[in-house]
Amino acid sequence: MLAFILILIAIIVVALLLFWPRSIKSKPMPVAWQQLLQQHVHFYRQLSVADQQLFQKRVMIFLQYVHIHPVKTTLTDLDRVLIGSSAIIPIWGFPHWHYYNLQHILLYPNAFEENTFQLEGLNRDVLGMVGSGTLNQIMILSQQALRDGFMNENTKSNTGIHEFVHLLDKADGATDGIPESLLAKPYVLPWIQFMHQTIQEMQAGHSDINIYGATNQAEFLAVVSEYFFTQPQLFQQHHPQLYALLQQIFHQDPAQATGMALRVPQWH
Numbered sequence: 566m567l568a569f570i571l572i573l574i575a576i577i578v579v580a581l582l583l584f585w586p587r588s589i590k591s592k593p594m595p596v597a598w599q600q601l602l603q604q605h606v607h608f609y610r611q612l613s614v615a616d617q618q619l620f621q622k623r624v625m626i627f628l629q630y631v632h633i634h635p636v637k638t639t640l641t642d643l644d645r646v647l648i649g650s651s652a653i654i655p656i657w658g659f660p661h662w663h664y665y666n667l668q669h670i671l672l673y674p675n676a677f678e679e680n681t682f683q684l685e686g687l688n689r690d691v692l693g694m695v696g697s698g699t700l701n702q703i704m705i706l707s708q709q710a711l712r713d714g715f716m717n718e719n720t721k722s723n724t725g726i727h728e729f730v731h732l733l734d735k736a737d738g739a740t741d742g743i744p745e746s747l748l749a750k751p752y753v754l755p756w757i758q759f760m761h762q763t764i765q766e767m768q769a770g771h772s773d774i775n776i777y778g779a780t781n782q783a784e785f786l787a788v789v790s791e792y793f794f795t796q797p798q799l800f801q802q803h804h805p806q807l808y809a810l811l812q813q814i815f816h817q818d819p820a821q822a823t824g825m826a827l828r829v830p831q832w833h
């Protein structure tokens with residue numbers, strides 16, 4: 566009995582150490598980094614001054630607890646800022662979100678082969694991935710794809726955001742396109758139904774959503790999220806119902822961002 570109580574106490578202590586919300590103090594963001602945000606991150610430019618300061622703080626906190634390792638490339642301040650932005654944009658509506666399921670990011674210069682992470686060879690088609698099994702807690706990103714997602718203002722693609730949405734999806738234990746940890750219960754069924762309907766439209770060639778999103782539910786969520794955050798007005802115009810559902814998932818309304826007012830994220 567005593568042993569049982571001791572084990573129980575040990576489990577509680579470990580759980581508290583792991584999950585207790587840490588009050589992390591962030592260093593102020595260097596001015597040069599703030600300029601990089603202004604120059605390259607459209608989402609940031611749309612925010613009010615107060616929200617921009619909050620965004621900087623959240624990026625700095627994120628970069629304190631996640632380690633970025635360049636592989637056969639050089640890690641620049643621009644990469645740090647873009648990775649931090651990719652992480653914060655999807656969780657902007659959740660002020661206390663912490664990526665417990667991520668510790669390391671490997672930054673490869675270009676696309677890599679999925680199973681071996683080789684940089685050479687014919688099958689260099691993967692731009693980013695979230696690890697599982699022995700690669701749990703690890704994300705791999707292509708530096709070129711990361712930059713392309715922010716530098717090209719007309720694109721509907723953003724590899725960084727795509728991979729962080731996979732992590733959010735994975736937070737409930739299953740990367741299945743149904744982010745139960747974000748989506749209030751009444752919206753789960755409508756989300757699944759609408760997801761399948763849209764995948765069918767995509768397969769029939771009746772959609773402007775990247776066909777890669779029709780691969781499976783997880784890729785669907787990641788791909789439509791890229792579109793939602795990079796071209797919110799266009800996405801809302803072309804896919805109003807899907808837009809409304811993603812609004813519920815992310816607790817955000819990026820199409821309405823005016824940069825004039827401090828928008829208070831809503832909680833459900």
Ligand SMILES: [Zn+2]
Nearest residue numbers: 727731784787
């Ligand atoms: Zn994916």
